[in-house]
Amino acid sequence: MDPTSDEALLRSLTPAVIGILVRRGADFAAAEDAVQESLIEALRVWPDDPPRDPKPWLVKVAWRKFLDATRAEESRRRREERLEAEPDPGVGGAVDDTLQLFFLCAHPSLTPASAVALTLRAVGGLTTRQIAEAYLVPEATMGQRISRAKRTVSDVRFDQPGDVSTVVRVLYLVFNEGYSGDVDLAAEAIRLTRQLAAHTDHPEVAGLLALMLLHHARRPARTRPDGSLVPLAEQDRSRWDTRLIAEGVQILEAALARDRLGEFQAQAAIAALHADARTAEETDWVQIVEWYDELVRITDSPIARLNRAVAVGEADGARAGLAALAPLDPSLPRYTAVAAYLHERDGDLATAARLYADAARAATNLAERDHLTRQAARLNVRR
Structure with a gap:
C-alpha cells in the first residue's frame, strides 16, 4: 500500500x-x-x-x-x-459518532487554541508532532496542551448535544493558519469541514466550506516565487482554481436558498463576488458593500466594519471609505494599512507613505511586513 x-x-x-x-x-x-x-x-x-x-x-x-x-x-x-x-x-461502527466528536473537541470549556489542537488530533488524526510543527511550538508544549484539553472534557457525556457554531469557528481558526511544517492546515481544515458537512445539515457549515473553497482557489496567485504577497487586485486570475470556485459557489447558493443567513455565508458571498470578476476593475463593489452591511448586522464585528470601509472606498470613492473608517478603533489589526490605502486612493501620498511604514512596523507576519514596507518605499519614490 x-x-x-x-x-x-x-x-x-x-x-x-x-x-x-x-x-x-x-x-x-x-x-x-x-x-x-x-x-x-x-x-x-x-x-x-x-x-x-x-x-x-x-x-x-x-x-x-x-x-x-x-x-x-x-x-x-x-x-x-x-x-x-x-x-x-464492524458492528460497533454502525453508530456514527463523528459529529459528537467534533462537538466534544470544540467544547465551550476549552480555549480556542486547545480546541484547535484537540480537533486536529482526535478528529483529524494528526500526531502531536505534526500539530506542534504546524503551530511552531515544541512538541512537549503541544502535548501538554492536548493533555489538558482531554482532561477538561473528560466528564462531558459523549452523546451530549453540541454547538455547531463553536465547531465552525474552530475549523475557521485552523484554516486561517495556512501552511507550516509538513501539514497544510488550510487543506486540512477543508477536509474536516467536508467531513462535518457530511454529518450535519447546517447552512453555516456549508457557508464555511464555500468560504474556504473560494479563498483556497486564489492561493496559487497569492504569492510570488520569492514569497512576497500579491494583493487581490494584482493577482493573475488565470491561476485561480476555477473548479474550486465553481464548487464553492454551488455550495453557497444551496445554503443561501435555505434563507437562514449567517456570518460565514455572508463572507462566502463576498468571496464569490470577487471570484466572479474577470478583472479587478469588474468587481461589483456596490454589491460587496451590501453584503458587508449584512455581515455587520449579523456580527457587529469591528473587523467586518474595517473591511466594509475598504469596500465603500472602492464603491463610492476614497473619501467615503475614510468616513466609514473614522469611527473605528485605530488599534484594530490592519486599521493603519487600510487607512494608508484609502489615503493613497485619495491622493495624499505623504500621509499614505507614513501610514504604510507604521503598519509595516506593527505587522507580525514577515510577508505582510515586507509588502507594507515596499508600499511605503514606492510612494516615497513617487513624491
Missing part, C-alpha cells in the same frame, strides 16, 4: 474508531490515546501486511491497546466482564 494513501485513510477513520471505543466504555482521553497508538502500529504493519478491512483492524488493535493500558486498574475487570463477548468491530 502507498504510505501517503495509508496515512490519509487512517486520518479519515480516526473519529469513527474513537467513537466505537467510547461506546464500548472507554473514556474519551484513554480512547484517543489508544487510537493514536493503533495508527502508529498501522503505519508500521500495513506496508507489508495490509488488512482486508482497515476499520475493524484499527478497532481491534485500538481496543487491545486500551485494555493493555487499563489492565492494572481495578476497572479493568469490570470492563472485561461487561465486554467479555466482544462484538465484531
